[in-house]
Amino acid sequence: MIGTLYYRWRKIKSFIMSSLCFLSAILALIPLFIIFYYTMSKGLSSINWAFFTQMPKPAGETGGGMANALMGTGILISLGSIIGLPVGILAGIYLSANRTTMFARAVRFLTEVLNGIPSIVIGVVAYIIVVIPMKRFSALAGGVSLGILMIPLITRTTEEMLNLVPHSYREASLGLGIPRWKTTLFVILPAAFKGIFTGILLSIARVAGETAPLLFTALGNRFWSTQLDQPIASLTVFIYDYSKAPFDDWNRQAWAAALVLIMLVMFINILFRFVTRKRYA
């Protein structure tokens, strides 16, 4: 008798805990659904072809688009990548090749520190090292700040992915009389390519959503500009400016831009899933 009672109580406890876990899992998803719901309901109506192809209209006029902001975000991400990718990948290779030296340990630790620095601080630093000497806000300064944000992300994933490549491939290559640098470049790096590519995509998705560092550097621009030494528009700053503007139409466009940005990041994440799909097969 006591046994049955005990087991019944145990089952009740189990049911309660499982339900709590399930509810928490649902709760974790709620913010995401709220974000989707609001951006969709408020932004979808403003999304049309013109939104992607036209320039912002002067204040007071309705309509117009954010072609310059799309282009600007593209340019800023490209600039960030030009700076962040080579430095990050090469640093990752270095760390993977020299795992235990004091210097490598120090660099590894410092990249983690850099990774934890708030992006607004990096924006201020880019302001000091690029904007002040150039005496103007510029796409270049924005690119530098995004590049700095990308470096630690890329360094760490590159290193981790290279470390995952079995040592036996390295030995096989060295055993054939292939020099170390060629072994790293043509045997190890290709074997880790998928993982590194994933890291690149994720770091791009991360910086695509950055606003704070761009406020100090790229500033934003209401006009079409592809010049690297001039202020440049970006999706995030566009959202920032339009959402606090006193015009309903602008607010609507801010929602639409937010929707576009979310889609962009989601697309990168789906691409990432697609790339990594076969990794564990």
Next chain:
Amino acid sequence: MLNMTEETEVVDETIRIRIENLNAFFGKTQALININLNIPKNKVLAIIGPSGCGKSTFLRCLNRMHEEVGGKIKGKILLDNQNIMERDPVELRKMVGMIFQKPNPFPTMSIFDNVTAGLRLNGFRNKKKLQEIVEVNLTKAALWDEVKDILNQPGINLSGGQQQRLCIARTLAVNPEVILMDEPCSALDPISTAKIEELISGLKKNFTIVIVTHNMQQAARVSNYTAFFYMGELVEYDKTANIFTRPKMKQTEDYVTGRFG
């Protein structure tokens, strides 16, 4: 007791590698203690001994791979009377090829690219010549007939035994003179093992082969000479038939008869 120097000499053979007072270390641990041994040309030398006796370390000294994992080597290893410790390891490894325990074809390369990797990555680009080299070496590795129609497929799609023969072809393509094999069959099924052993018998006509093995039957089947290592020391070195039928040392006898190890 018998005199060690007498039994570590291989008298009638042309010597390919002469090893004098070889000591190898991993940090503070000494893995090999004062090894003296002569490796005969175009013969198969089997290295046997219980786990941790230094067999693999010994093998990896011969192409200086031991240093790649942070090991240190002291003593002389003379290949054609030249100390390999004074040679460039990259150049040395082209002459002294290596087959590993687990087949390790390059995962991102096709069968064709695997075979030619050593040449291509060292700047050899002649397409026609490469095709010839692929056919010749896959044939030598007894794999050509099985893969001649799928040369563009990834090397890792092959079976384990085929992969190991692919690795042998890859090593042969660099045209080495000495081939080191570190338990090349321990990850393979008996049929694949038989194929590799057959291959070794064929290869010894043109190559000096040193094979580390845990399998004493294998040592008996493929080798001309056998060296028994124990606790980092060379205990006995003789013609394979002698090691297995009338070993001079008690430890060797105990090991080959399965009493310990």
